[in-house]
Amino acid sequence: MQNNSYLSSAPALLGGLSLRNRLAVAPMSRMQGQDDGLPSPDTAPYYARYARHGVGLIITEALYTDDIASRAYFNQPGLATDRHIEGWRPVTAAVHAEGSKIFAQLQHAGRLAEPGLNRLVLGATGRAATGTTWQTGAANPTPTAATEEQIEEIIAGFAAAARRALAAGFDGIELHGARGYLIHEFLNDGNDRGDAWGGSIENRSRLAGRLLESVREAAPGLPIAFNYSMYAMDEYAYRPRAELAEMEAIFRTLRQAGADILHVSTRRTLRPEPWGETLAQTAARSAPGPLIAGGGLSSLAECERALAWPGIAMVALARPFLANPDWIARSQAGQPIREYTPGMERQPLLS
Numbered sequence: 001m002q003n004n005s006y007l008s009s010a011p012a013l014l015g016g017l018s019l020r021n022r023l024a025v026a027p028m029s030r031m032q033g034q035d036d037g038l039p040s041p042d043t044a045p046y047y048a049r050y051a052r053h054g055v056g057l058i059i060t061e062a063l064y065t066d067d068i069a070s071r072a073y074f075n076q077p078g079l080a081t082d083r084h085i086e087g088w089r090p091v092t093a094a095v096h097a098e099g100s101k102i103f104a105q106l107q108h109a110g111r112l113a114e115p116g117l118n119r120l121v122l123g124a125t126g127r128a129a130t131g132t133t134w135q136t137g138a139a140n141p142t143p144t145a146a147t148e149e150q151i152e153e154i155i156a157g158f159a160a161a162a163r164r165a166l167a168a169g170f171d172g173i174e175l176h177g178a179r180g181y182l183i184h185e186f187l188n189d190g191n192d193r194g195d196a197w198g199g200s201i202e203n204r205s206r207l208a209g210r211l212l213e214s215v216r217e218a219a220p221g222l223p224i225a226f227n228y229s230m231y232a233m234d235e236y237a238y239r240p241r242a243e244l245a246e247m248e249a250i251f252r253t254l255r256q257a258g259a260d261i262l263h264v265s266t267r268r269t270l271r272p273e274p275w276g277e278t279l280a281q282t283a284a285r286s287a288p289g290p291l292i293a294g295g296g297l298s299s300l301a302e303c304e305r306a307l308a309w310p311g312i313a314m315v316a317l318a319r320p321f322l323a324n325p326d327w328i329a330r331s332q333a334g335q336p337i338r339e340y341t342p343g344m345e346r347q348p349l350l351s
């Protein structure tokens, strides 16, 4: 049995929260909500199982925020109506009873929505993403560029969802600003809108800033994390044209706009980017403050390497926890770890 200090009872301070250790379950869409967006009855025991197995923080799967255009997947659970509050209360209570904390991840699908799912498909621009959707493999739909009025509706949707997250007992909120979904599409340098919401970094960051501000107002006291990835689901090799300068500017802007926690999710946390440091190191150096790093970590030793870097408060793992709810105990005892295989996310939550 290894004695890993970051797994000991020493609390990790993150956005003012005291956590039992420095390991988080990264957000993972499981697409098994009920047709009306309520979490299924298995959701509370599903997340509580991670807590029982000792993770400090759980970030939920992406939850949709409004019934207009925000849903990404069929059977995605949401926080889009007040009934959803009742659905999530038992989930947060079950996680708390096992001694862990849980954040709600809020998402707007943007142009990466499954076709036919929403009344409208809204994007930063009117251009479709290349390739096919993740859930059904359909061609990505062609969006219409959100009008300023629709952008205000989107912001109002996030604020209402944040208020519901607070009422449902969540310990924090994470904005899904990654992987090409709406917030990320606005941030990326492909957002060439000619109005105040596109073009310069200042304009491209406006939606993220307004969301941080309105979520803060709607859920006072809850820490807010911002999940950022460089890559998008439709473009895994995406890099901004200005590379390092762009990354530094985005991380600084997000902090200044009120992100308590930056969550940098990549595909390889430990791999340096072409500019010589990892993306998490860039975030820690350019925009100091609580930071979660994750993606591609597959052993306790790798977690420990990332946690030894200055400024990394926590590491987050997705696929290892999906395939092994008891990943921590297995890793500590040197027992075999089950490999994630694509499609595992569609298996029943408690399998």
Ligand SMILES: Cc1cc2nc3c(=O)[nH]c(=O)nc-3n(C[C@H](O)[C@H](O)[C@H](O)COP(=O)(O)O)c2cc1C
Residues within 6 Å of the ligand: 026, 027, 028, 029, 030, 060, 061, 062, 105, 176, 178, 227, 265, 266, 267, 294, 295, 296, 297, 316, 317, 318, 319, 320, 345
């Ligand atoms: C099945 C599955 C579902 C995911 N769903 C989400 C999600 O809802 N929100 C999100 O921000 N990231 C999501 N991700 C990305 C993960 O949070 C994580 O960044 C990525 O899998 C890399 O981490 P890993 O190497 O530990 O798996 C998902 C990943 C997988 C494999």
